[in-house]
Amino acid sequence: MKLWSANVGQPVGMCPVRGVLDKISDKWSMLLVMTLATGPKRFNQLRRDVPDISQKMLTQTLRDLQRDGMVSRQVFDTKPPSVEYRLTPLGESIILPFGHLIAWANEHLPTIDQARTEFDKAA
Amino acid sequence: MKLWSANVGQPVGMCPVRGVLDKISDKWSMLLVMTLATGPKRFNQLRRDVPDISQKMLTQTLRDLQRDGMVSRQVFDTKPPSVEYRLTPLGESIILPFGHLIAWANEHLPTIDQARTEFDKAA
DNA sequence: CAGGATCCAATAAGATACTG
DNA sequence: CAGTATCTTATTGGATCCTG
Numbered sequence: 001m002k003l004w005s006a007n008v009g010q011p012v013g014m015c016p017v018r019g020v021l022d023k024i025s026d027k028w029s030m031l032l033v034m035t036l037a038t039g040p041k042r043f044n045q046l047r048r049d050v051p052d053i054s055q056k057m058l059t060q061t062l063r064d065l066q067r068d069g070m071v072s073r074q075v076f077d078t079k080p081p082s083v084e085y086r087l088t089p090l091g092e093s094i095i096l097p098f099g100h101l102i103a104w105a106n107e108h109l110p111t112i113d114q115a116r117t118e119f120d121k122a123a
Numbered sequence: 124m125k126l127w128s129a130n131v132g133q134p135v136g137m138c139p140v141r142g143v144l145d146k147i148s149d150k151w152s153m154l155l156v157m158t159l160a161t162g163p164k165r166f167n168q169l170r171r172d173v174p175d176i177s178q179k180m181l182t183q184t185l186r187d188l189q190r191d192g193m194v195s196r197q198v199f200d201t202k203p204p205s206v207e208y209r210l211t212p213l214g215e216s217i218i219l220p221f222g223h224l225i226a227w228a229n230e231h232l233p234t235i236d237q238a239r240t241e242f243d244k245a246a
Numbered sequence: 247c248a249g250g251a252t253c254c255a256a257t258a259a260g261a262t263a264c265t266g
Numbered sequence: 267c268a269g270t271a272t273c274t275t276a277t278t279g280g281a282t283c284c285t286g
Contacts, residue, residue, distance in 0.1 A: 017229055020231070024228070025147070025148035025149065025150065027278090027279090030144075030148070042247085042248085043247070043248050043249075044247065044248075054279070055248090055280095056249095056250095056279070056281090057278090059248085059249060060279095067239055067242040068238055069237075069238025075248095079247090080247040080248080080286095081247060081248065081249095083247080083249090090234055090235070090238070093231065094227055097224045100223055101144070101220045101221065103220070104217055104220045105140045105143040105144055106140055108143070108217075109143055111213055112143060112191050112213070116192075120190070150258090166267070166268050167268075177260055177261080178268090179260075180258090180259065182268085182269065183259095198268095202267090205268080206269085
């Protein structure tokens with residue numbers, strides 16, 4: 001489980017995996033992926049499903065996901081226009097590993113909350 | 124796999140799991156956890172193992188991890204003083220799920236790189 | 247409906263200097 | 267060695283207005 005693999009010490013992109021992990025650790029990326037995991041959705045549908053994302057961030061994050069090949073974008077030539085976003089096979093392949101992390105978070109949430117309270121109490 | 128669970132719509136802390144996931148998705152948190160996964164380490168040892176972290180961020184991230192109960196801190200009363208950080212059982216419990224994500228990243232790195240190149244070429 | 251463009255505030259984080 | 271404190275910059279992200 002090497003995080004640095006070959007090239008160590010360079011300021012950016014030292015470890016290729018970290019470039020991917022940075023996306024995963026993006027505030028909105030994975031939330032959108034998990035939202036799209038239930039099926040394809042349109043732009044404003046996604047806004048409703050993730051109430052606290054701004055339009056700017058939704059646009060930007062969707063484009064990034066598209067660039068990474070995680071999400072595909074299909075335009076329907078209706079009026080008003082409608083655009084559908086859906087996970088690609090690559091996007092779908094991350095659902096399971098990320099689901100494990102969510103499960104972990106759910107499971108240990110009480111423990112963490114308790115640890116925080118105690119730590120803050122001590123200070 | 125509910126990301127929003129009970130309370131939807133509030134600006135912060137809508138979903139308790141997201142509070143935990145935000146920590147996971149911190150730029151340095153998980154990198155430090157995975158570094159500590161190989162065994163307990165001292166402060167400056169961690170600096171060397173994660174070359175591009177600043178001293179400020181190392182201190183801050185370690186404290187956050189400690190607060191969350193992921194890492195324990197033990198001071199040895201030597202001179203000069205030495206402080207050892209190690210994963211708690213809680214911290215160790217996240218190694219596996221996070222390892223799955225790293226494995227995913229490693230596996231799909233070429234695909235993602237290719238998608239990016241193609242996307243940028245098209246634009 | 248699905249964005250693009252712009253402006254501005256908040257936050258994160260690097261650099262630097264100092265301490266028990 | 268293992269930090270603390272402060273300053274400053276870079277980045278993020280929200281609010282707002284506009285368009286095919």
